[in-house]
Amino acid sequence: MSDRDLPSLNALRAFEAAARLGSMSLAAQELHVTHGAVSRQVRALEEALGQPLFVRQGRGVALTVIGQQLREQCSAAFGQLREAWLQLRHARATAAFVLGCSGSVLARWVIPRLERLRHELPALTLHLAVQEEPVAGQLADVDAALLLAAPPWPAGWQVHELAPExxxxxxxxxxxxxxxxxxxxxxxxxxxxxxxxxxxxxxxxxxxxxxxxxxxxxxxxxxxxxxxxxxxxxxxxxxxxxxxxxxxxxxxxxxxxxxxxxxxxxxARWALVSARHTEDARLAALADWLRRELAEA
Missing domain, CATH: 3.40.190.10 (Periplasmic binding protein-like II)
Incomplete structure (x- = not known):
């Protein structure tokens, strides 16, 4: 099956919301788009199928027979996607966060503060890796690295600057x-x-x-x-x-x-860097904690 055998995901989302809420306007509010955008997406599905999915009913809309069938399939598919996404996010949140740093920083600064870090960030399972002057390729093996280096930073890095050296x-x-x-x-x-x-x-x-x-x-x-x-x-x-x-x-x-x-x-700057841009909340939480620790030092 190719992508051409599937309708637009945005169109399916618009249809599912309108079918669940019984209103194009309410679907538009939920999806943060205009009423016209939802109507166009639904109309594109109807044109592809060659038959209507909704009929007018009072001030709202009601599903046709084929519309009801599509809603059941969409609800099941979106439900499975939602469950899989939540499981993946949970697995990521509970997995170990691998932090790379030089052996000197690890021995003299990180290890003496590990107990405090575990107490203040109990949800963070931290694994430590020794990396001497990591380059972009080496960062692929860790979630982030704690560096003491001078900007400019390599293109593509996500950088949390923590403190001046x-x-x-x-x-x-x-x-x-x-x-x-x-x-x-x-x-x-x-x-x-x-x-x-x-x-x-x-x-x-x-x-x-x-x-x-x-x-x-x-x-x-x-x-x-x-x-x-x-x-x-x-x-x-x-x-x-x-x-x-x-x-x-x-x-x-x-x-x-x-x-x-x-x-x-x-x-130079103390910095927490990652080779990829990520929405991982653990990265920001760790950067905030490191920033406070360095300020106290």
């Missing part, structure tokens, strides 16, 4: 000279070995420019493969690291790390 130097109280450095301006870091990661080579230069320091005056020392290792090295007193504020908020609160020069905003 703020970065700053952090060091351990155990770091040699920590007490001295805490009393000095940020320019004192030009004489210190600075820890960095290959994945964010622009972090230190961005911070330096925000502080009106020449980036070339900084001495980048030990490189580490991931931000998580970078911050653990800083906590061990091995050097001064550069970090996004939310990822060290808990360490600053506990005194494990210090941030004597504060944090500066960069061009």
């Amino acid at each position: 703020r970065i700053g130097p952090v060091l351990s109280p155990r770091y040699p000279g920590a007490e001295r450095l805490r009393e000095l301006p940020a320019s004192a870091l030009c004489d210190e070995p600075l820890l960095h990661t290959a994945s964010r080579p622009q972090a230190w230069p961005e911070w330096a420019r925000a502080m009106d320091l020449p980036p070339e005056s900084l001495q980048q020392a030990q490189a580490l493969p991931h931000l998580y290792f970078l911050l653990e090295a800083a906590a061990a007193g091995l050097g001064v690291a550069i970090a996004p504020q939310p990822l060290v908020a808990d360490d600053l609160a506990s005194g494990r790390l210090l941030a004597p020069w504060g944090f500066r905003e960069t061009s």
